[in-house]
Amino acid sequence: MNLPKVWVTFARQEALVHAFYGEGVLKPALEASISNKSGWEIKEIKVAEGDSVKKGQTLVVYANREAENRYLDDRVQLKQQQLVIEGLQDQYVEASRNNDDPLTRTVKRNLESAQMTLEVQQRNLDSLKEALAAERELKAPFDGTVKKVNAVEGMSSATVGPDIQLASPKQGYEMQIPIPSSVSRLIKIGRETEIQVQFADVTETMSGVIKGVETEALDEGTTSKRFLINVKNEKLRGGEQASVRLSIPSPDDEGGMIVPNEAIHREGNENYVFVVEEKKGALGNTNVARKVYVQTGDANERETVVKGAIFPDAPIILKSNKPIQDGERVRANKNS
Template sequence: MKTELHEELGQRRRKRNIQIVFGLFIGLLLIFTIFSNTLQSLALPKVRTETPTFGSMEHQLEGSGILRPLAEAKLTNPAGWKVSTIAVKEGDIVKKGQTLVTYDSKTAEREIQDEMAQLEKQKIELQSVQDRYIASTTEGDAMNLRSAGRDLETGKLNLGVQERKINELRDRLASREQIAAPFDGIVTKVNAVEGLASTGEPDVVLTNNSRGYRLELPIDAPLLTRLGIAPEEKLQVEVRALSDPQPKIIDGTVYEIADAEAHTDNSSGKQATIVQKIVRVKVTDPELKGGEQAFVKLVKRSRQEGRLISNEAIHQDREEKFVYKIEERKGALGNVFIVRKVRVRAAESNDKETMIESGDVNMNDLVILESSEPLQDGNRVRLQ
């Protein structure tokens, strides 16, 4: 009886030992599996993500330039004649039509005299042809009459050509023998030198400060459209004078939008031609002198609303734009994060965000902004 009891107790101990060993084995197996998955997980690319936000796009314009007089005339003599007399100096206030500079026009006057002499010579020759025509009429010589008639008509045509040439020379002389003020204003620069011809610079620069000043801002045409800037638009202009460190805010008005030279953009990895415009703003203030530094900052929100993601998340290949988003899969040992490549179409963008048009990116999706390693569709990653 005791023997049987000892044998039964021994079997029970063996079974318990086997269970303990088996449990330890399973535990170690689980520990190694978890440790292995942890090591594998640590080796995966680490990514930084964000979720899309919903709203309108903020567009911002920042520009600067130098204030220039709105009414400014750079006057010079295209004939290249020597300066005879300078009637003004810098700072003078002049009236419209007032003479500013006169030029030595003796050569042009002699040319007109020579052409006048040629005209008188043609008139004498024409009288001789008229006499021949009258004689041919009296003699009844038909052939000489026709010849004299043709010479008479030719002489009249040459006479008309010569008279027009003289009138043109006189008009040119009248327009170039002096420079007159095209409007009331102030002489801001005199480059003319008595006795010398123009050196390429304007002989006189005339401005009219009472008409205000202009500020020119180069802007990309797409941004201009998104901002909705048009003629008569009111803008606040910050003006900083050299003599006054305190900036002054002045209301400006867009008075003209002109075409400008396009430029290329390679920021997306693909060369694109961007159309540019020049926005001209009129600024009026009695304290302005001209030459001040001016700044414009305008912020507007787009009328359209949509899903917004950071520009860091946008990639470009040969076909179109795309983003990487996270697909989460649940597993026995934890969740697995898979990379999915999603094509998107940009509706609008600024220097920070892009509004996308795609049903494949939802508001709760995690979109990858940055990765520790290059990614491909289907890669496993770990979240930062």
């Protein structure tokens, strides 16, 4: 009799492992592209690419004749107002000496109004002075390294891009890598993992830390997942190609028997596998294919967690040389 030939495998009682490989480019975790907010003319550049700078250090000096003249004009107007007040004070003294009550009241009102005008002018002048001081110099917002200088003396700020690009090596370097949703739910924030970093013709292994998982909205209501890895190493400069391999086991509560995906079949809303059942008879033992319905759990691209109905020593049919039916006799071979 030409029995169907089947190849069998055995389920494993262990955690399902999700393997993932991803690549990305390392970028400074903390960086800033800064320019003069008002577009002033660049007067002097005080740093060069590669320089280390301290927070508050001046990077670029700017000039704006119109703003400076406006400040000088406002200061002159303030002095003029002070002279007006001095004149009104003299009038008030004179009117009081002459017991001219109507004139005294008028001068007093004018003096109070002039004083309020002076206060407004003083506040405006102080604000303008602060703005001039802030706009005149571009200062480093944090300790870091100058990555790029786009500023050109004599040109307006941000003419050819941000005047200064600054990065902080102390915060390390990061890369974002797309990851399947099935794996993203298993990632633990703060987990350390090895990163392969490419330097010219040499690849070095460095330690990285998973900092978070981000969700990005796509078209038609779909989303994609990306996880963020931070690497701190004094050899890094930013722009290096890097890769990571992750092997993440499923949680314990998702445990069961591990079965190859190709051994699992679907019938309507149910899943089943074929197992080989040995039957003893007077003429010898025979092998019979039995359909066993199973509940499936977590899965990766190769294997699935099967819960219940399957035992570790049960031979599961992985494939056959022809279609088989429940209860049909088969000739079993171990999968190699």
